[in-house]
Amino acid sequence: VGRVELMMAAFTGVGAASSNGFDSRAASCTRRRASRTTIRMAEELGDSTDKPGPLTTMEWAKVWFDNIRQTYVLKTDDKNAPQASGEIAELQGAFPFALYKYFMKLGAVYTLAFGPKKFYVVSDPVVAKHILRRKSLLYDKGMLADILEGIMGKGLIPADFETWKKRRRAIVPGFHEAFLNRMIRTFSDCTTRMKSRINGEMDRRKGSVVLDLEAEYCSLALDIIGLAVFNYDFNSVTSMNPIIKAVYRMLQEAEWRSKFLIPIWNVEPLNWVVPRLRAFREDQKLLNDTLDDLIELAVSSKSSEDLEQLVQRNYDNVNDPSLLRYLVDLRGEEATCAQLRDDLMTMLIAGHETTASLLTWATYLILQRP
Structure with missing residues (x-):
């Protein structure tokens, strides 16, 4: 499984707000996009249960190079997920609204790219369950956990799996x-x-x-x-x-x-x-x-x-x-x-x-x- 940063964006439902209320056609279209993306991601992710090891410096360099190439040259993701590119400033202040705009435009799973950094934004419940429950060990906690470790130590978010299990149980x-x-x-x-x-x-x-x-x-x-x-x-x-x-x-x-x-x-x-x-x-x-x-x-x-x-x-x-x-x-x-x-x-x-x-x-x- 390709190592990517994951941001979970939770929304109250699939649909679109318009001046006349709920736009059922937009909702139906969004659901179809979400379903196609869900199926494609499930096929790409496969059924492996092997827990990947930590990335080496060379692997990190390759990830960053691939992210830059996909964002600025290929203009597409290697999993063919819809891609949203923009400035960090777009997400400041009204973060949920910016994500909602991309959600309505691109569907329930898309990538958000800023230079060498790329995130999958997920609001599809099937994919979220796959990531958080079914295959959680396949996913690295990523950049955010590395950053927060200096603040939260071995708290639940940045903790390693064994510490997390023990603390969650308590x-x-x-x-x-x-x-x-x-x-x-x-x-x-x-x-x-x-x-x-x-x-x-x-x-x-x-x-x-x-x-x-x-x-x-x-x-x-x-x-x-x-x-x-x-x-x-x-x-x-x-x-x-x-x-x-x-x-x-x-x-x-x-x-x-x-x-x-x-x-x-x-x-x-x-x-x-x-x-x-x-x-x-x-x-x-x-x-x-x-x-x-x-x-x-x-x-x-x-x-x-x-x-x-x-x-x-x-x-x-x-x-x-x-x-x-x-x-x-x-x-x-x-x-x-x-x-x-x-x-x-x-x-x-x-x-x-x-x-x-x-x-x-x-x-x-x-x-x-x-």
């Missing part, structure tokens, strides 16, 4: 019914706080306010994740503190690294010379220290219980209903503080911006068809 039961029911209250409390701030601003401006919904949802998601995952109130809906700024700067750094051709951050001396890399190290230290303090506090009040006992806890009457509390108290769970920090950092960094993007996209679609 974390998933934490999202049990009692915990989720308690989190609904957290969602409500945080949303009410955001609503109160917006209403107050509307009163001050006589009812006329322009909102950046994605920014609002980013703050909301950050507050919710902080409370739900490690019982820390960022209160970013109403204020901005150094920790919140560090989170956003780290996200911006990850985005910048995904576009930069040469991974200069892997050259250790440059991390102390280049201003942006040095600032990243400082932000990372601030976040790591904060999470370490929260983990130390949780460990110091550890109360070991079996999974069944934790599931039956009355989460409405505990001071700390967070996922961190669950992981620390779970009997038999021997994760190191470093691993716990990586898990928390992954949920913090990867969780809140993606949630905000999804909420923004959902709000847009609801407003299109109220």
Whole structure:
């Protein structure tokens, strides 16, 4: 299987929005394109179950050369998948809308090429299942995982397969019914706080306010994740503190690294010379220290219980209903503080911006068809 970067773009359905509502002809055409692409990809992928080894430097060079040749010379993909070429700037700010535009034009599976970097964008459920479930070991996590490893360590996203299996087995039961029911209250409390701030601003401006919904949802998601995952109130809906700024700067750094051709951050001396890399190290230290303090506090009040006992806890009457509390108290769970920090950092960094993007996209679609 050719090693490519994979970006999963999830859409609510196959179809097209027009001024007159749902365009069934466009939807039918898109479905036919998606079906043809799905069949072709399945045939190309085959039934191999051998896990490929890591790419060598020469193999990476060949991948980049092939990507440039296919993008600028052949104008086609070696799997004959539709190709979208453009500038990175097209995807900034309104990322889902840009992907949706390509989706309507090219179908449910296409390549997105930027110079030597190429991604498959997948919104076809059959292909997504093939990649994520049926043949997941055939696919490298790619550039994004390499970039995020410096931020998330051995968290769920960049982790190797064995670490991922172990951590997933420990974390998933934490999202049990009692915990989720308690989190609904957290969602409500945080949303009410955001609503109160917006209403107050509307009163001050006589009812006329322009909102950046994605920014609002980013703050909301950050507050919710902080409370739900490690019982820390960022209160970013109403204020901005150094920790919140560090989170956003780290996200911006990850985005910048995904576009930069040469991974200069892997050259250790440059991390102390280049201003942006040095600032990243400082932000990372601030976040790591904060999470370490929260983990130390949780460990110091550890109360070991079996999974069944934790599931039956009355989460409405505990001071700390967070996922961190669950992981620390779970009997038999021997994760190191470093691993716990990586898990928390992954949920913090990867969780809140993606949630905000999804909420923004959902709000847009609801407003299109109220």
